[in-house]
Amino acid sequence: MDTAAHVERIRSDGYTVVENAIEPGLVDALNAALKRLERELDAKPAMNGFEGHKTVRIYNLLAFGAPFAEVPVHAHVLPIVEQVLDAGCLISSLSSIAIDPGEVAQPIHA
Numbered sequence: 001m002d003t004a005a006h007v008e009r010i011r012s013d014g015y016t017v018v019e020n021a022i023e024p025g026l027v028d029a030l031n032a033a034l035k036r037l038e039r040e041l042d043a044k045p046a047m048n049g050f051e052g053h054k055t056v057r058i059y060n061l062l063a064f065g066a067p068f069a070e071v072p073v074h075a076h077v078l079p080i081v082e083q084v085l086d087a088g089c090l091i092s093s094l095s096s097i098a099i100d101p102g103e104v105a106q107p108i109h110a
Helices: 003-013 024-040 078-084
Strands: 055-058 096-099
Touching: 003 078, 024 055, 024 096
Parallel strands: none
Antiparallel strands: 055 096
C-alpha cells in the first residue's frame, strides 16, 4: 500500500498496518540496545498495579541516541504520520515496555 492508502485506512478504520515496515537489522539493533540498557540501568518492574509487577519499562529512549533515533523518522512510517498529523508533528516520548508472562492487564486509562 502507498502512503495515501494508509492515510485513508487510518481515517476510515482508525488504524493501519504497515507490513515489513522495519528492517530486520534495525530490529536486531533495537533489541540489542534494549538488552544493554536493561543491564546498565538495572531496569526492574515498578511493582505497582499501574506499571506492573512483571513488566520492565524504559522511558525516554530518544535520549540514548542510536538506534532509537531512527524509529520516529523511519521512511516507511513518517510520511504516513505527517499526512495524518502534519509535517510539524512532534514525538514526546519513545518507550520500551517488555511484558512478561503472567502480568495482570493494566487498568483502562487516558
